[in-house]
Amino acid sequence: MKRSIWIIITVFALMAGLAIGVFGVPKMVQDRVFVPELKVIGDIRNVINISDLDIFEDGPMLNIEGDTIKASPLRQLIDSGEPFSQQNSVIIVGHDGSVAELDYDDLAKSYLAFNSEHGWHSINLNHPVSTKIKRIKEIAVISKVTDIDYEYGLSIITTGENLLNITPGQAYGRMTEYLNPEGNVSMEKDGSQHKAFIYSKKKVIRIEELLDYDIEENIVLMGRDGNIVYTGNIGSVELDDNHFNYNDGLSGDREIIDLAGIMMDPPGASIMNVYNDCIYYTGLDEKVMVIILDGFGNHQYEYAYANNYIDFMRDASSxxxxxxxxxxxxxxxxxxMFTGKPPAENGVHNHDNRQPLVPTIFASIIHDNKKALYVEGDIQILKTEIDPVLNIDRNNDGYTDDDIFECSMENIDSGFDLMVVHxxxxxxxxxxxxxxxxxTMDRVKILDSYVEELVLAWxxxxxxxxxxxxxxxxxxxxxxxxxxxxxFVPYIVFSPGQ
Ligand SMILES: [Zn+2]
Ligand SMILES: [Zn+2]
Known part of the structure; x- marks a missing residue:
């Protein structure tokens, strides 16, 4: 009897000990220890923000030098942020400046752990002990793939060259940390004012440093939010977790969140000029026709010019x-083109948007008691104030362009002040x-002949x-x-009678 009581007592003691080990101690740690925020940033779709010990709920228990500790598998953690690519480095950065870089494919025995002594720390059972980073500040995922997904990185281009294509992770090691002024604060205490200045730490790089050479004076910056900033002030690019921002350090009023690209020495014209030019010409009581050659880039225009595919268009006045x-x-x-406004203002960013949020050129023409016609292919693309005239492939030759052309020629003398032909x-x-x-160039040649007939008849x-x-x-x-x-696209203007 005595023996079995002792066994029961022993079992209870063991269970109680196990319960404390599993549930009790981490809970106590959580209650009395400050858990600093830890971020996983860089080339991942979703930034991971860890501010409590919940990530250990499903994690394994590790037995290290006789201690049982809770750990979170590092690769699983990073996967939850959806890396851009499958080929990555993982950089673990400590508050003390120590850094370990591990291969994403070699994280089978790498874990994130937390205790009051070392804060967030890495445990890499397959790597030397020097890769144990204590008091981790952040973890950055860095894509090794150079041909990046344009949904994420930053590109720098000229009208004839793609100069740079870099992901947030790839830029990570090149950024300089600096204190960005946020403003004055003050408080009254014991009858006097106590002032301080507040800063936030930002990671920035000057555009010249990204390119390793001096840049042109004029640049255009474009954000994924559809904002466009023309500037001569170079400013700097900020790395913000998993995207870039642009800040004009001097005025502070020019800013782009989620910067997609920078154009060096950009052309003076934008396709938004279509709206303004139509307003200008019709304001002079001149008629105007806009011919949109879908998907005809400037380099294709140059190729067609050099190889004699555009014998008519090459002689335009501008x-x-x-x-x-x-x-x-x-x-x-x-x-x-139709609104004269960037996507940030007209609301049409991609294929999913069909309704411009501001009036189009057709509303302006109607408002001025003038007549407009919009000739389209077989589907309506945007919701405009006047419905387009749609054209199906009537002769079944595989193209609607001949039908669009015929429809335009039939209406060319019908008194329209504005004709848009797509x-x-x-x-x-x-x-x-x-x-x-x-x-493609054979079609360019056919379109050149359509343009010729329309120009001569208009x-x-x-x-x-x-x-x-x-x-x-x-x-x-x-x-x-x-x-x-x-x-970049060509912008060609024929004057009346040309
Ligand atoms: Zn298109
Ligand atoms: Zn297309």
């Missing part, structure tokens, strides 16, 4: 280059065969431009990225 908008896709390109086949061929493929100004360009891909072409092939 030929310049214009910048498109983010994203360089049809909906946002058309909305920028052709599609250069974009279709560009997707299927590539931006400068023979098939008694007014004609603007020929594109919504966006096209870049080559392994199996054809695509667009929608901040690269020079997608972001």
């Amino acid at each position: 030929i310049t280059t214009a910048s498109s908008v983010i994203k360089p896709v049809t909906n946002s390109g058309l909305a920028a 052709f599609h086949s250069i974009d279709d061929m560009g997707h299927d065969f590539g931006d400068t493929a023979a098939e 008694d007014g100004y004609v603007i020929v431009t594109a919504d966006h360009g096209m870049h080559p891909t392994p199996d054809g072409g695509s667009h929608g990225e901040f690269c020079y092939e997608d972001m």
Whole structure:
């Protein structure tokens, strides 16, 4: 009897001890120890913010030198933030300045742990003990893939070159930390005012340092929110967790959150000029026709020019280059042209948006008691104040452009002050065969002849431009990225009687 009582007592004691080990101690640690915030940042879609010990709830127990501790597998933690790519380095940064870089593929025995002595710390059972970073400040995921997903990084381009394409993680080690002034604070205590100045620590880099050479004076910055900033003041790029921002350090009023790209020495024109030019010409009681060659980028124009595919358009009275908008896709390109406003103001950022939030050129023309006609292909792309005249492929030749052309010619003498004609086949061929493929250029040649007939028949100004360009891909072409092939288009104007 005595023996079995002792066994029961022993079992109870063991269970109580186990219960304290599993539930009791970490709970006590959580109650009396300050848990500092720990972030996982860099090349991940979702920044991970850890501010309590909940991440250990499902984690394994590790037995290290006789101590049983709770740990969270590092790779699992990083995966929960959805890295941009599968090839990464993981940088663990301590408050004391010590840093360990581990390969993402070699994290099988790497853990994050917490205790009151070392705060957040790393345990890498497959790595030397020097990789144990105590009091971790942050963990950065760095993509080793250079051909980045344009949904995330920062690109710097000129009208003819893609200069840089960098992810937040890749820029991480190059940023300088500095104190950004936030403002004065003061409090009255014991009859006197106690003042202080508040700063926040930011990671910044000057654009020249990203490029390793001096940059042109004029730049255009574009955000994924559709904001566009023209500036001569270079300012600096800030790394903010998993994206870049732009801050004009001097005035503070120019700012872009989630900076997608920078254009160096940009052209003076934007596709938004379509709106203003239409207002200007019709204000002079001149007629204007806008011909949109979908997906005809500036470099394709130059290729067609050099290879004699555009014998008519090459002789226009004014030929310049214009910048498109983010994203360089049809909906946002058309909305920028029709409203004269950047996506941040007109509300059309991509294929998902169809309703401009501000009036389009058609509303202005109607308001001035003038007549407008909008000739489209077989689907309505944006909701505009006047409905487009749609054209199906009536003769089944695989294209609607010949039908759009015929419809436009039939209406060219019907007294319209503004005609907008949107052709599609250069974009279709560009997707299927590539931006400068023979098939695409053959369509450019056909479109050049359509433009010629329309210009000769129209008694007014004609603007020929594109919504966006096209870049080559392994199996054809695509667009929608901040690269020079997608972001620059020709802007051609024919004067009346030309
Ligand atoms: Zn398009
Ligand atoms: Zn397209």
